Amino acid sequence: MKALQGVEGRAEWAQQPRPACDVGQIRIQVAAAGLNRADLLQRAGLYPPPPGASETLGLECAGIVSEVGAGSEWQVGDRVCALLAGGGMAEEVVVDARHALPVPEGVALREAAGLPEVYATAWLNLYQLTGLKPGEKVLLHAGASGVGSAAIQLCKAFGNPCWVSVGSAERLAYCEALGAQGGVLRGDDNLQALRDFGPFDVILDPVGGDYAALNLELLARDGRWVNIGLMGGRQAQLDLALVLGKRIQLIGSTLRNRDDQFKADLLRDLRQAVWPLFAEARLQPQLQRSYPAKDAELAFAELASNQVNGKLVLLIDESLS
Template sequence: MKALQGVEGRVEWAEHPTPTCDVGEIRIRVAAAGLNRADLLQRAGLYPPPPGTTEVLGLECAGVVSEVGAGCDWQIGDRVCALLGGGGMAEEVVVDARHALPIPDGVTMHEAAVLPEVYATAWLNLFQLAGLKPGQKVLLHAGASGVGSAAIQLCKAFGSPVWVSVGSSDRLAYCESLGAQGGVLRGEEQLQALHDFAPFDVILDPVGGSYAALNLNLLALDGRWVNIGLLGGRKAEIDLALLLGKRIHLIGSTLRTRDGLFKAQLLQDVRQHVWPLFAEGRLRPQLQRSFAVKDAELAFAELAGNGVNGKLVLVIDPTLA
């Protein structure tokens, strides 16, 4: 089969060994794969896959089941999307059957390819780890990102008002169209304006170091600060007296390196609580643009430009659309 790999800071669509399908696994003929910032980092050699995971890029995909291992409930021909440790940007991928989800009613194959990673991430961090409850206030940094777009919609669906920080006025308008109450643009002075909306019960932060002191000041008593990225650096100085005094819960969270059972239980929860909302029209995939796999470099460049609202997708097999 052919697959996309990161080679010295670029991507290459080339022959790769076809994986075998074992007990508890399914093989998916891939229609499309979602792009994530982790793919950019892996391409640059900064985020290697977990041990035992393929070096093929791609943390999520959608397609058609073409082989079913023993002990699986899926059927050949089922239309699915899947959360992956890697391997989605290939003609075929073999995945733990528990990590696949049915494509929601009313969602296209290409749209489904950009759902698993961001909705699993948003659900895990906001609702499972931070314990978000209806009426509690949320701040999302990088609100127009894929995770941010999913998180805004989930907050709205479950009754939590949400504000954002973003990079431009157009991106702020985009977030408000999804249900955000408002927000600010990046920049030291603009970020201070978040105090007008504070205190927040939960902050979901992919920035890290440079936002640490700000987050601590913006959080309410018993607030939860969930850090999921290091775009603003890995080190920070914080006032521990303020953290203690406010009884802040500081939570570091990653998803890719979680074990198979954890991911299976997370996706079961997502299937039960989140997936029905697509059929009801309360959630919408935020697919900004699709690229043919031959144009993968263009897709990666667009994602790296930090101007994407929502998600981008690579079309692997256009006959499966």
């Protein structure tokens, strides 16, 4: 089968052996795969997959079940999307059956390919790790990103007013249309204006270093700061008196290297608490653009531009997607 590999800073298609489908697994004929910043890093040689995971790019995909191992609830022909540690950007992928979700009714496979990673990330970090309660206020840095787009919709659905920091007025308008109360544009001293909307109970932050000191100022007492990325650098100087005085919790969070049972529990919770909201039209996929497989490098270039609202996906089998 053909699979997309990161080779010396480029994404290249190569022939790979078909993986076996074992007990508790399903084989998916991949229609489309979502792009994530982790794929950019792996393509550049900076983020190797966890031990035992596929070297093929792709942390999420959608397609049709083509083979079912013993002990699985799925049937051949089911439309599914899946959370992966790697391997989604290939003609086929074999995945733990517990890490797949049904494609919501009315959602195309190309749209569903961009759902598992961002909704699992947003749900885990906002509602599981921080115990976010209705009415508590949220700040989302990089609010127009895939995770940000999912998080805004979840906040609206579960009664949490949220604000964002973004890179342009157009992206702020996009976030407000999804349900954000407002926000600021990053750069210069604009971020300081977030004080007008705070203090915040929870901050979801994929930036890190550059934003660290401000995050402490913006958090309310008993506030929770979840760091999920290092786009602004890995070093920061913190005023620990604020951490103590406000009883702030700083939570470092990753998803890709979690074990299979953790992901199974997360996906089960997501299926029960979040997935029904798609049928009610309270959540909607935010697919900005899809690219044919031959244009993978163009897709990665657009993702690297940091100008994407929502998600980009790569079409692996256009007859399905």
